[in-house]
Amino acid sequence: MAEPAGMPTLEAAQGAKDQHMVVNMGPQHPATHGVLRLVLEIDGEIIVRIYPEIGYLHTGIEKTCEAKFYQQVVPLTDRINYLDPLSNNLCYALAVEKLLGLEIPSKAQWMRVLLAELSRLNSHLIWLGTHAMDIGALTVFLYTFREREEILRLFEAVAGQRMMTSYIRIGGLSMEPPLDFLDRVQAFIHTFPEKIDEYSNLLTGNPIFRNRLKGVGYLSAADAIALGVTGPPLRASGVDVDLRRDMPYSGYENFNFVVPVSTDCDCWARYEVRLVEMRESVKIIQQALDGMPEGAVKADAPKIVLPDREKMKTQMEALIHHFKIITEGFEVPAGEVYQGIEAGHGQTGYYVVSDGTAKPYRVHMRYPSFATLQALEVMGKGRMLADLVAVIGSIDIVLGEIDR
Amino acid sequence: MPEALRPTLAGRAAVLEGLPDHPAVKAILAWNAAGLEDARFDFNELTLTIASDQIRAAAASLQAAGYNFFEDMTAVDWFPASPRFQLSYHILSHSLMERIRLRVLVHGDDPSVESITSLWAGANFYEREVFDLFGIRFEGHPNLRRILMPDDWKGHPLRKDYPVEGYR
Numbered sequence: 001m002a003e004p005a006g007m008p009t010l011e012a013a014q015g016a017k018d019q020h021m022v023v024n025m026g027p028q029h030p031a032t033h034g035v036l037r038l039v040l041e042i043d044g045e046i047i048v049r050i051y052p053e054i055g056y057l058h059t060g061i062e063k064t065c066e067a068k069f070y071q072q073v074v075p076l077t078d079r080i081n082y083l084d085p086l087s088n089n090l091c092y093a094l095a096v097e098k099l100l101g102l103e104i105p106s107k108a109q110w111m112r113v114l115l116a117e118l119s120r121l122n123s124h125l126i127w128l129g130t131h132a133m134d135i136g137a138l139t140v141f142l143y144t145f146r147e148r149e150e151i152l153r154l155f156e157a158v159a160g161q162r163m164m165t166s167y168i169r170i171g172g173l174s175m176e177p178p179l180d181f182l183d184r185v186q187a188f189i190h191t192f193p194e195k196i197d198e199y200s201n202l203l204t205g206n207p208i209f210r211n212r213l214k215g216v217g218y219l220s221a222a223d224a225i226a227l228g229v230t231g232p233p234l235r236a237s238g239v240d241v242d243l244r245r246d247m248p249y250s251g252y253e254n255f256n257f258v259v260p261v262s263t264d265c266d267c268w269a270r271y272e273v274r275l276v277e278m279r280e281s282v283k284i285i286q287q288a289l290d291g292m293p294e295g296a297v298k299a300d301a302p303k304i305v306l307p308d309r310e311k312m313k314t315q316m317e318a319l320i321h322h323f324k325i326i327t328e329g330f331e332v333p334a335g336e337v338y339q340g341i342e343a344g345h346g347q348t349g350y351y352v353v354s355d356g357t358a359k360p361y362r363v364h365m366r367y368p369s370f371a372t373l374q375a376l377e378v379m380g381k382g383r384m385l386a387d388l389v390a391v392i393g394s395i396d397i398v399l400g401e402i403d404r
Numbered sequence: 405m406p407e408a409l410r411p412t413l414a415g416r417a418a419v420l421e422g423l424p425d426h427p428a429v430k431a432i433l434a435w436n437a438a439g440l441e442d443a444r445f446d447f448n449e450l451t452l453t454i455a456s457d458q459i460r461a462a463a464a465s466l467q468a469a470g471y472n473f474f475e476d477m478t479a480v481d482w483f484p485a486s487p488r489f490q491l492s493y494h495i496l497s498h499s500l501m502e503r504i505r506l507r508v509l510v511h512g513d514d515p516s517v518e519s520i521t522s523l524w525a526g527a528n529f530y531e532r533e534v535f536d537l538f539g540i541r542f543e544g545h546p547n548l549r550r551i552l553m554p555d556d557w558k559g560h561p562l563r564k565d566y567p568v569e570g571y572r
Contacts, residue, residue, distance in 0.1 A: 055552040062537075063561055067568070098447050101409075225473055225498075228526030239498065246501045337447050338494050338505065340475070351492065353480050366476035366494070371526050403552060 020048050027056050031134045031389040034399030036373075038388075045384050050377040057403035065363040069329030070096055071170055071306075073363060078164040080365060081401040083126050086112075086119035086155075087343035089168035092363075094249055095339035095350040096170045099332050100304065107295045108172040109251040114185065114288040115158070115167065116250075116341075117281040121192075122151045123344030123396075124278050131271070131393035132203060135212045140202050147195050150188055157181055171305035172298035186289055189282050196278055203271075213267040217379040217391035220265060227378065228371030231346025232277060233395050236262045236269035243342040250341075254291070255284050267394035274396075304330045329358030345369055345396055367401035412446045419443035419450070426450065427497075428504045431469035432462060442507075453507040456487075460518040460544075463493065463506065467523055471497045471504060474524035477531065479538045483564040488512030489540060493520070516541040519548075537562035 020041045027035040035056035041049040061080060065073045077088040090112055097104065129144035152162040158177045159167035167174050203209045219229065224237040234241060242259040244252045260276035262269035298305045306325055307318035324330075334356040340349040346368025353362040372395050379395075380388045413422045423429050423445060432440050432452060439462055442453035454462040476494040493506040510517055519542035520527045531542040532551040539560035542548055550557060559566055 055550075055554070058552040060561060063568070226525045228474055228524065241498055247503075335446055336451070336480075336492070336505075338449060338476070338503065340496075340503070347475065349476050349494065351476065351478060351494070362478075362480045364476070364478040364492075370529060374526055374529055 025388075027053075032392060033130060033397055036392075036397065036399055036402075038376075040385070040388075042385060045386075047380050047383055047385060047388060050380050050388075052373055052376060054373070054399070054402050057399050059404070061404045062363055062365065065360055067359065069358050070332055070360060071325065071329065073360065074169055075164065075166045077365075078166055079400065080404055081123075081343070081345070081348075081367065081369075081398050082163055083398055084119050084123040084344040085163060085165045086115045086168055087341060087348060089166060090116050090250065091339055091341045091343070091348050091350045092352075093168050093170050094341065095337050095352045096332065098337045098339060099335055099352060099354055100170070100301075101333075102171055102299050102301055102304065104172055104250075104299055105296045106251065106293045108297045108299075110288050110292050111173055111177065111297060112168055112250050113252060113255065114285055114292075116343075117284045117288070118151055118154060118185070120281050120344040121278060122148055122155075124274050124281075125151070127274065127344075127393075127396040128199060131390075131396070132209070134389050134393045135209055137203060137206065137209055140199055143195070143199060143202070147192065154181070154184060154188065157184065169298075169305070171301055172296070175308075176297055182289055182292065185285065189285050189289075192282055193279060196275065196282075200275060210268070212387075212390050213271060213394070215266050215268075216383065216387045217267040217270075217394055218265050219375055219379050223378050224375065227375040229346070229375050229395075230368045230371065231342070231344070232273045233270055233372060233375070234346065235260060236273045237265045238263035243340055243347060247340065249339070255287050257284050267390050270394045270396075331356060331358050332360075340366070343368065345398065345401070346372065365401075365404060367404070369395075369397040369399075369402045373397055373402060410445070410448055412444075414444055414446075416440065416443045419445055423450070427469055427500065428452065428466055428471065431465050431471075435462065435465035441509075449503065449505060451505045451507050453509065456508050456510050456517055459491075459493075459506065459508050460520055460523065463495070463520050463523055466495060466504070466506075470499050471495045473498055474520070474526055475503065477520075477527060477534065479534045479540060479562075481538060481562065481564045483512070486512065489515050489538065491517065491534070491540070510540060514541075515539065516543055518543050519545040521545055536560070539563065 020043050023040050025040055026032040026037040037053040039051040061076050077092045078085040081088055125144040125148045129141035132140035155165050156162045158181055159165035219237050221237045221239050224234050240261045245259055257280045260273045262273050302321045307322055311318040312322045332354045334354050336353045338351045340347050349366035351364040352360055355361040379391045413419045439455045439458045441455055444451045473496040475496045478492055480490040487509040489510040491508040496503045519531055531545050534540050535548055536550040536553050537560055
């Protein structure tokens with residue numbers, strides 16, 4: 001592949017003694033959390049420039065969306081950020097529901113909040129395990145994946161699938177959760193805070209882990225805002241913004257939780273912010289379980305929401321609606337909406353443009369990792385090469401959502 | 405509490421009359437009233453259409469008015485309509501907790517607009533993405549090259565006239 005002008009080539013630096021060395025990191029490097037390729041210009045061990053090269057996982061999901069019916073886009077959204085699938089489903093469903101003007105029953109809204117928080121825990125557990133593993137603390141990885149397995153079992157119970165859930169649909173949820181589901185969630189979050197203590201015991205006092213993170217990857221609040229950084233890295237830079245609290249959606253205004261903020265601006269601050277966020281997610285899930293309303297999990301919109309299986313087999317209208325939705329989709333009024341939510345990694349946004357037909361004219365996804373990756377150079381510049389591994393871990397990127 | 409859905413205001417005159425105190429509308433009028441070509445308030449979202457050669461200045465005036473966070477930018481291809489491309493910028497205000505959409509219409513032959521990377525460095529990757537997938541150039545961008553597709557790729561996949569089947 002021809003390297004463009006402005007970027008140093010691997011050959012250019014060879015043979016010259018006083019020039020900086022150019023090394024290639026990734027796309028198969030285990031510490032790049034996927035297929036991220038970094039071209040690094042280094043002076044000895046010190047990083048001078050970082051050129052992220054992305055696109056290795058680009059599958060053209062935005063183009064694919066234009067050829068699908070609105071309801072067929074939901075499974076595509078799972079595959080973008082595969083660590084936080086229910087937040088993707090939620091964001092897309094909210095955007096299309098805004099265009100349709102659909103009222104969502106309160107039980108569906110509360111279930112959505114509960115599942116989005118479980119999904120956030122799932123995402124944060126993977127971050128913690130892999131981040132600690134990059135630093136050399138392998139044990140934590142085994143611990144966090146133990147709890148993640150339980151969350152995946154909960155997803156499987158509710159959606160029939162562990163990772164690609166597609167459980168949150170346009171107009172509500174795909175089906176009623178199983179009878180013992182809420183009890184299982186209760187059992188899980190009953191023990192989960194102790195598990196967070198366990199991770200914290202392994203890491204917070206660990207001098208190696210502390211020294212590798214403290215003061216590393218400094219990102220000032222001004223830089224974070226200018227570079228579009230969102231989510232835990234933004235809050236770890238002292239900017240107190242959380243869309244769940246500040247622009248509530250899906251009934252988040254009914255929940256009490258604290259938004260952790262730190263002004264240390266380093267990798268350690270991001271670690272602390274995410275640990276507190278996990279504890280707050282547990283509180284939100286507990287509130288959702290305690291106050292779970294009764295009622296339907298689908299909106300009363302037979303031309304948009306698929307009928308229950310039982311009704312489809314016994315009622316003529318339901319069968320007709322089912323047939324029409326599957327074969328022709330449903331028309332969405334022309335217009336454009338943007339829906340932002342606070343997902344595990346930061347602010348996710350879906351921009352949906354409708355031309356009045358049954359297929360979206362344009363779907364654009366704003367994913368937090370794409371913007372956060374731009375801040376890598378600010379955080380890594382002037383530091384040792386080994387610090388870059390800590391920085392990449394601390395911003396918690398998912399290449400699926402960067403490349404889409 | 406989330407806001408209740410407010411009525412739609414279609415057209416520049418309706419928005420100027422219905423939302424005279426909106427900080428974004430005030431900032432744009434104070435900057436250059438002629439630069440505001442159209443406006444719409446729909447789904448509680450304010451869309452301001454800016455003249456295509458003035459996007460950077462308009463964004464700068466909004467940034468000064470408290471719309472401090474560049475959130476997202478993308479394009480829509482309205483092929484075969486003219487002007488062909490629409491650029492949509494989503495800008496959030498952390499103090500007001502409110503989002504606005506700036507809309508710019510660009511003609512299809514040799515499309516190009518001013519880059520806003522000098523205002524928000526974070527627009528860098530977004531403009532590269534639009535350049536890559538739509539072929540719209542951004543004047544003044546520090547490193548305008550393909551980002552998702554390979555560097556030697558021919559064509560711009562998100563254009564509506566890009567073939568989606570058959571051999572290349």
